Amino acid sequence: ATDSRGYITNWNDHCSRITGFSKDEVYTKKMIDIVVHSSGRNDFIDLIERVLNKESIHNHEVPINTTSGKKLTFLMSATPQITTTGQAVGITFVGQDITELIEYRNLLEEKIEERTFELRQALKKEKELVEMKSRFVSIASHEFRTPLSSIQFAANFLKQYSHRIDKP
Numbered sequence: 001a002t003d004s005r006g007y008i009t010n011w012n013d014h015c016s017r018i019t020g021f022s023k024d025e026v027y028t029k030k031m032i033d034i035v036v037h038s039s040g041r042n043d044f045i046d047l048i049e050r051v052l053n054k055e056s057i058h059n060h061e062v063p064i065n066t067t068s069g070k071k072l073t074f075l076m077s078a079t080p081q082i083t084t085t086g087q088a089v090g091i092t093f094v095g096q097d098i099t100e101l102i103e104y105r106n107l108l109e110e111k112i113e114e115r116t117f118e119l120r121q122a123l124k125k126e127k128e129l130v131e132m133k134s135r136f137v138s139i140a141s142h143e144f145r146t147p148l149s150s151i152q153f154a155a156n157f158l159k160q161y162s163h164r165i166d167k168p
Helices: 013-019 038-052 099-160
Strands: 057-065 071-082 088-097
Touching (some): 038 071
Antiparallel strands (some): 071 088
């Protein structure tokens, strides 16, 4: 949990185990400065503003720092802490480490991109083969059409004038 200025006011043992930061290391420090990874700071500022305007946020991905320097991805929900007068005085965060799921999702997306590329290549080759077949059929029919036309002309000529031809 944080106060309305973003200073950490509550840090449980689970947070310590996952991030490596002890309660003493994070208390009285801004969450955005110590826990939120630099790649997600602007997004996190927006999230805090929305929650302090009494909007609950659910399932928001937030990049988190650890003491070991590893970047984790948390699926966060944030709820404003409201006084009896209706003033937002802090935020309660609940998060789940989804780093492994994100890595798996990224791996699947890469595989999908590879397969899509392979399928596009195969489709391109298939189109080329269909086009080659079409050209072959067109050329073959053109090449056969001329001699067949001559043969048909001769056959019709013989048929039409067969009565004038001397028979041996």
